[in-house]
Amino acid sequence: MLDSALTALGSLTDPSLLVMLAVGVLAGLVIGLIPGLGGTGAVAILLPLTFGMDPAPALAMLIGALAVVHTSDTVAAVLLGAPGSASASVTMLDGYSMARNGEAKRALSLAFLSSMAGGIIGALGLTLAIPLARPLVLSFASPELFMLTILGVSLAAVLSRGNVVKGLVAGFLGLLLGLVGTSPTTAEERFTFGSLFLGDGLSLVAVALGIFGLAEIAGRVSQRRVTEDSVQLTGGWFSGIREWLTHWSQVIRGSLIGIWAGVLPGVGATAGTWLAYGQAVATAKDKRKFGKGDPRGIVGPESANNSVEAGDLIPTLLFGIPGGVPSAMLLGMLLTYGIQPGPAIVSEHLDLMYLIIWSFAIASIVGAFLCFLATPSLAKLTKVPFAVLGPGLLVVMLLGAFQDSGQLGDLWIMVALGVAGWLLKATDFPRAPFLIGFVLAIPMERYYYLTANLYDGAGWMLRPGVVVFLAVLVVPVLWALFKAWRKRRATLDEGHRSEEVLEGGDELEGSLANSVWSLSVAAVVVGLFAGAWLVSGSFSEEARLMPRLVATGGLVLGLVLLVQELRARSGGRRGPRWTPDVTTAVRTFVLMGVFLGLVVVVGYLAAVLLFVPGFLLYVARASVRTSILYPIILGVVLLALPSLLPVDLPTGLLQ
Template identity: 80%
Template sequence: MFDAALSALSSLADPSLLIMLAIGVFAGLVMGLIPGLGGTGAVAILMPITFGMQPEQAFALLIGALAVVHTSDTVSAVLLGAPGSASASVTMLDGYAMARKGQAKRALSLAFLSSMAGGLIGALGLTLAIPLARPLVLSFASPELFMLTVLGVSLAAVLSRGNIVKGLLAGFLGLLLGQVGTSPTTAEERFTFGSLFLGDGLSLVAVALGIFGLAEIASRVGQRTVDKDMVGLGGGWMSGIKEWLTHWSQVIRGALIGIWAGVLPGVGATAGTWLAYGQAVATAKDKRNFGKGDPRGIVGPESSNNSVEAGDLIPTLLFGIPGGVPSAMLLGMLLTYGIQPGPAIVTEHLNLMYLIVWCFAIASILGAFLCFLATPSLAKLTKVPFAVLGAGLLVIMLLGAFQEGGQIGDLWIMIILGAVGWLMKATDTPRAPFLIGFVLAIPMERYYYLTDSLYDGLGWLTRPGVLVFLAVLIAPALLALVKRTRKSAPDLGHRGEDDLSHGEEDEAEDGQLKDSIWSLGLALGVTLIFGTALAVSQSFSAEAQLMPRLVSIGGLITGLILLWKELRARRSIGDGPGWTHDVTIAMRMFAAMALFLVLVMLGGYLLAVALFVPAFLLFVARATPRTTIIYTLVLCAVLLTLPSILPVDLPTGLLQS
């Protein structure tokens, strides 16, 4: 193993790997500043660029971005009091208070160094986990691997913020969507309804960018101004660095908590940072300054939020259980390259695992260094209204989704799922279990088919490893049930486990349409989908219907439970918010996205951008004519030069053929 680690390190002498790592770090720093993107946005937007690359180059790019998003998201939290991601909201408590005293540089230096140390300690934890877990991983057979995939989806749902039933329903829906296309066991087409486009299944990039990226744009596009004035940077770089050295024990404790939060599927970065903050308060002798600019309130959480991402890679790579949305997409990338997590990766691709470790460590150092240099410039990005950023992000996301399959159909799927993602967010339905279910659908089916073929009946359930995983699966549900029975609040069924968060994107769910007719409609619609899927699956062969039938029955039962809870929670069907201003903005946004795609189909991508972007900036973002002209010209120039720099194809229209 030591030889594999040295070999992976020596491979970084390849200039192409270093360039990809540097691009990933830069992109991650910029995306960390944009509210709502974080690790999910960074990985999803960069993923299309990796098509055609070698696995080493692709993962250098993605890991470089993932390692530093929590380093730069602190900038807006400290300077604006508006965190770039939900996990940075913990740092905001003391960081923004310190900045308002004229000590912004002191707060940022504490945060940057702590993030760097957390990333390094997280990389060390990942390194130690490889030899320790390798014997266990190699002992797994198909029953254990099947239970691991079940565990990944179930824990993501059970431990997700909000209603557990909604989390399970989202997981089942992701599993069902992942089975659209050709069956991995019989090569039989399922749920394609005769469409050649659906025969290859749905694009991971389109699904991820739709459920999270477009949904986030639709939610935030009404944000035309930045309300708060940015505080001055002030002085204190050196004082912060010196002070950081005196809090080394908090750094280590915070990083270890982060690794543990990452290893546990479904906990996520926000829970990890709050746990780190809680232990900092609990172990402090003087607690009076917490929330008023205490350095310990910055050091602990910032050490934790970077190490969470490294800890998340441990179950993802070694067991195939993604703990969050970014790691789910990385798992999907592994499967795209034909690399199976678990026994195969520790025997056949050990060099790649250690390359990921080295990339994470180097990116953590490079990210902190660049943040020190570029903070004045990065801080200016936090002043740009999201509505202005939205036009460029929409163009980039749709272009990225097109690269995997080269089909306009992927973009229509992306917009449809964007609307679904927005509705899930608005009704407080966790989206992370959906994406994790989508990624794990095919591996789960393969392992279930092998288990069903090799074992008679349910005898495989008595295997020791399977029993352990069943215990791990049942324990959180029992704990949640016990906590619920101790509560007397009548609406607890909808609040669920409010103290747990899952994934940085679902941590920020606002649920403005929770307990509304929209929530009821979502429950009814998804229940009908599962009922229809169960009926359609009866026409498949016995082997091909094995998993769809199982998922459809589970989703149908869960949907009926949620439907009953939604009906019981309201006295009349009109209770709760109905057609709100947020709904109007979202509907207009998705209509605008559809119009953009129509323009693409008619005149091609470049012409559509030249027409759509200025209209969006003038009438939606209310930008000035000067800003609109410059923005559009720069964006078109980038699109013109992009195909000559990267393997990127622009969609063509009917008028161009």
């Protein structure tokens, strides 16, 4: 192992790897400033650039971005009281209060150093996990690996905030979408309806960017203004650095909590930072200053948010269970390179694992250093309304999705999934189980096929590893059912209500729950699974096995969800039918469709020059000057891009 670690460290002396790591760090710092994107947006936007790269530079770039995105998202939280991600909302409580008192630099220095330390401790935790878990991982056979795929989808759904049934339905929807294409067991096409385009399945980039990226843009373009009365970047950097050294115990505790939250599938950075904040409050003798500028309210959560991402990599790499959306996309990228997490990566690609560890630690240090240097400049980006950033992000995301297959069909699929992602978020469905289900669908089917053919009957379910995984799966389900029963019997107190508000952190999330929209989504879900069950009847016996299992499970859960929605309406709990945000989202998706239509006719560059000014004037209500200069700058970048990166621009019929 020491040889692999030293080899990985030596490989970072390669200029190409260092350049990719630097690109990832810079991209992660900028993306962290944009509200709502976070680690998911960082990986999703950079993922298309990895096509054609070797695994090492691709991983260095993605890990570099993931390691620092929670470092820079603090800037907006402290200076504007508008966090760049949901996890940064914890830091906002004390950081923004400190900045309002003229101590912004003190708050930011505490946050940057804590994030750096959290990243280093998280990388150390991942390092220690390799020798401890390696013997266990190497003992796994196909039954254990099959159970791990089930565990990954189920835990992400069960541990998601909100309705457990919705989480499980989202996971089954992802599994169903992942089965579109050629069967891995019989080479038979499924759910393609005669389309050659769907024969290879759906692109991971298109699915991830659609469900999360485009849905996020549509949900946030209504933000045409930023928080007013922003504070100034004042105070002392060095006072914060000296103070940070006195809170070393909070750094360690917060980092360890973050690693644990990352290991648990579906928990994520937001829950990890709130847990770290909770322990900081619980262990403090004087609690009066929390929420009013207490440094411990910054150090604990900021130490946790970076270590969460490192902890997330432990189940992803060693067991093939992605703990969150960014790690699910990383898992999908590894699978495209033919690198199978679990026994294969431990025995055959140990150097890549250590490359990830070194990259994470180095990026955490470099990211914090750059934040100290660039905060005055980065702070200016936080004053740009998301409605103005939206069209640029849209252009980048669609162009990135095109690089995967070179087909415009991926872009239409991406917009359609963007609509689906927006509806899921607005009706309070967790989207992480959806993406995790999509990524794990084919590995799940492959491992089940091997298990069914190598073992007689259900005897494999008595293997010790399988029994342990079944117990791990059942306990959270029983706990979730118990909490639901207790919640139904007891009246929520004020503290519990406040906690749920803090967990949300997004005006769109759940805004259409218990409405005609959520009822319609439940009805569509039932129709999709019923249709999949009927269509799968035309497949061969081996090819229909997994689709039938997924369709049956999804149909049962869909009917339960439909009953829940009908009961909510009969009980008088009815959400809004139409809101201004719905109007804005509809306009945004219509404009996305218009943009793709222009791409088909006149090509990508010309479509950008026509679409972006219209979007800025019609949706963002931007000035004429911005609406002219913005597309010109984008056009120049697009013209130069093919000479700098292996990027192709879609051509139109008139070109």
